[in-house]
Amino acid sequence: MAIFSVYVVNKAGGLIYQLDHYAPRADTEKTFSFPLDLVLRPHDERVVVAFGQRDGIRVGHAVLAINGAEVNGRFTADGKDVMEFLANPANYPVSIRFGRHRLSSNEKLMLASMFHSLFAIGSQLSPEVGSSGIEMLETDTFKLHCFQTLTGIKFVVLADPRQAGIDALLRKIYEIYSDFALKNPFYSLEMPIRCELFDQNLKLALEVAEKAGPFGPGS
C-alpha cells in the first residue's frame, strides 16, 4: 500500500508544492557486449528501451548513464549521440545504467497546469449544473484523487489503487496546509510552499494513512 505523490496546485494552476513519497526504484546497471540485445529508441528527450525486457531492465526504462557518466537527454556526457554511440562496435564493452526516468520539476509544473485545465473542462462537460471538477482519475497502476477547496486550491494525491482513506487524507492535508503554510506569516499566498513544518507534518500524515492499510484509518 503506498501513496506515491502529493501535488498542491494554486488558483491559477501553478504547482506550489510537490512531494514524491515512493521508494526510489532501483536502477539497473549492466555491462553489454556488441551487439546490444535490447531494442532502444529515442522518445521525447530520452533514449528508452522499446523491446527486449530482461534482468530488471523493463520496457520504458530510460538510459540514465553510460560507463558511469550520466547522459544528458539523448547525448552522452561528452556530447555524442547515444544511439550512434551504441551502434558503434568499437565502443563496446559498455556499461549502461537503466532506470525509470524521474519527472523533472519543469515537467511537473506543466503537468500540474494541464491537470488544472482538465479539471475545469471536467466540470463544464457535466450535464448537470454546478458539477465539481475531476475528483478521481484511475489507471491500472495508480489512482489520482483531487480535492478542490472553496478557495480554489487543489490537493492532488497519487496513490495505489487499493489504498483507502484518501478522502480523509486530502482533508487532513488541507488542515495541514491551513495550519503550517497559511499561518506562517512569512509565507505569501499562491507562492511555492517552502515551510519545513508543512513538509514534516505532511510526511507524518502520509505515513499514518499508509499504515492504515487498504481499509483506511480506524481499521
Add this chain to the structure above:
Amino acid sequence: MSRPPGRKQENHKISRELFVLTYGALVAQLCKDYEKDEDVNTCLDRMGYGIGVRLIDDFLARSAVKKCRSYSETADMIAQVAFKMYLGVTPSVSCSSAAGNEFSLILDKNPLVDFVEELPAERASLCYCNLLCGVIRGALEMVHLAAEVTFLQDRLKGDAVTEIGITFLRKAEDRKHKRN
C-alpha cells in the same frame, strides 16, 4: 489545532485576556502612530484583510461546510459558525435591503471590547474593532464574494448595539465560465 501525531494531545489554550490585551495594545500603538482616526481604521482593516485571506482556509478545513448557495446562507454561516468558532459569540443576522445583498450582524457581546467602555474624546470616530471588518472582507474575497464590511453602530460610540453591515457586491466570477 492540527498537531503532529505521536505527541500527546495537549489542551493548549491561550488566555482570552492575553488575546484581548494584545488587540488593545495593537490599537493603542496604531493610535500613537497615526494622528487621524481614518488612518487607524484603514490600517486595522488592512491587517484584518491579511488575516481573513488566511483564516478562511482554516475555517473551511475545520468546519467542512458545504458551499453557500445564497448571500443569506453566507451571512448565516458567518454569524452562526465562524463567529462561534473564533470568538465564541453568535451575532444575530438580519437582511436590511430588498435586493437581498445587505445584511447586518448584531453583536450583543463583543469579546474584543471586554476592557473598554468608551472611546477617548479625541478618538471619536475610531472603529475599535475594524480588524473584524477586514477579516470578513478578506475571507469573503477568497471565496469569490466581493463585499463591503463596515461598522454601522458601535456600543463604544454610544449606540445601543454593535452592528456590522455586510454589503455583497457583484460576484467576481461572473465574467468567466459560469460555475453554478
